[in-house]
Amino acid sequence: DVKVTQSSRYLVKRTGEKVFLECVQDMDHENMFWYRQDPGLGLRLIYFSYDVKMKEKGDIPEGYSVSREKKERFSLILESASTNQTSMYLCASTSGGQGSSDEQFFGPGTRLTVL
Amino acid sequence: GENVEQHPSTLSVQEGDSAVIKCTYSDSASNYFPWYKQELGKRPQLIIDIRSNVGEKKDQRIAVTLNKTAKHFSLHITETQPEDSAVYFCAATWGGTYKYIFGTGTRLKVLA
Numbered sequence: 001d002v003k004v005t006q007s008s009r010y011l012v013k014r015t016g017e018k019v020f021l022e023c024v025q026d027m028d029h030e031n032m033f034w035y036r037q038d039p040g041l042g043l044r045l046i047y048f049s050y051d052v053k054m055k056e057k058g059d060i061p062e063g064y065s066v067s068r069e070k071k072e073r074f075s076l077i078l079e080s081a082s083t084n085q086t087s088m089y090l091c092a093s094t095s096g097g098q099g100s101s102d103e104q105f106f107g108p109g110t111r112l113t114v115l
Numbered sequence: 116g117e118n119v120e121q122h123p124s125t126l127s128v129q130e131g132d133s134a135v136i137k138c139t140y141s142d143s144a145s146n147y148f149p150w151y152k153q154e155l156g157k158r159p160q161l162i163i164d165i166r167s168n169v170g171e172k173k174d175q176r177i178a179v180t181l182n183k184t185a186k187h188f189s190l191h192i193t194e195t196q197p198e199d200s201a202v203y204f205c206a207a208t209w210g211g212t213y214k215y216i217f218g219t220g221t222r223l224k225v226l227a
Contacts, residue, residue, distance in 0.1 A: 004158075013123070031213045040124070042204060042219035043159070050213075058214075094213050102147050102213060106158040 003027070004107040012113045019078040023091030023109050025029055030096040032074035033104065034058075036068065037088040049074055050096070081114045088112075117142045119207050121218025128195050129226050136221045138205035139187040145207040148188045149215070150179060153202045162203075163190070196226045 007022035016050055020089060021068030023032065031050055035043040035058075047066040055066050067075045074093075091107040118141040130132045140148075149164035164170045165179045165188065176195075181188040192199055194227050202222050206215040 035216075035217075039220060042121070043215075043217040045214065045216075048214060096213050102208065103149065103161045103164070104213075104215060106160070108158050 002102065004091060004105050005095055006089075006107040006110050008110050009108060010111050010113075012115065013078075013081050014115050015082060017059060017078075017081050018113075019081050019112065019114075021076040021078075021089055021091075021112070023074045023076070023093075023108055024035070024072055025074075025105070026072065026094040027093070027095065027105075028071065029081045030103075031094045032068065032072065033092040033094075034064075035092065036060070036078045037090055037109070046076065046104035079110075083114050086114045116147075117145075117216045118203060119216045119218045121205050123221060124219065125224070126227060127195070127224045130195060130197060132195055133139070134147045134190075134192045134195055134223055134225075135186060136190045136205070138189070138207075138218050138222070139185075140207040141186070142207065142209065143147060143183075143186065144209045145186075147208045148179070148181060149206050149208075150177075150190050151204045151206070153220075155216070156204075159204060170227065179225070187217055192223075197225050197227050199223060200225045 004025045033048040036045045049068045065077045089110045092104040095103045122137045146167040151159040152162045153159040178191045200222045205218040
């Protein structure tokens with residue numbers, strides 16, 4: 001069973017703080033993703049990574065950065081949190097590679113509130 | 116850019132009736148179309164998917180149909196039950212990228 005975990009279920013931060021959200025998967029997946037989920041807007045891709053130390057911008061990367069130093073771990077960083085970054089953040093991973101499934105496996109989510 | 120439109124945004128059906136959710140995609144190169152179900156407070160989970168070389172796929176009470184010419188695909192749930200109540204997301208992607216474009220979601224309520 002694929003397991004994707006996220007460091008916190010709920011997080012409350014103040015405007016201007018640096019925020020780290022961590023995601024870990026235990027199935028040796030190459031590809032990892034960070035989304036934010038807002039009512040009426042669905043799941044929007046922030047950043048993704050195909051390999052260690054590799055990252056690509058998604059649809060809404062502004063105000064975020066990421067880090068992937070190890071294959072199993074993908075971190076989302078809010079350099080200076082703002083109130084409009086209050087949201088549910090979901091991490092996902094997929095194995096990739098020829099012949100493998102395209103299914104993305106999601107973590108439980110982190111509900112971040114920025115005051 | 117790539118886009119996936121999903122309708123309706125909310126859907127209420129009586130228990131036992133059928134529910135249909137429709138999605139339209141913009142990129143004709145898209146070749147993989149998954150559907151995810153997200154129950155309240157839980158993570159999205161894959162319930163069914165279809166590839167572009169197939170027109171229809173069925174798994175018990177759920178089915179997905181794909182019309183490549185019109186660039187739309189639909190989720191069909193028959194004999195709905197209260198546990199089908201959730202938010203459903205469609206997505207489109209294309210081989211080699213593993214990047215999904217998600218629809219905005221449909222909140223399905225099955226009324227007992």
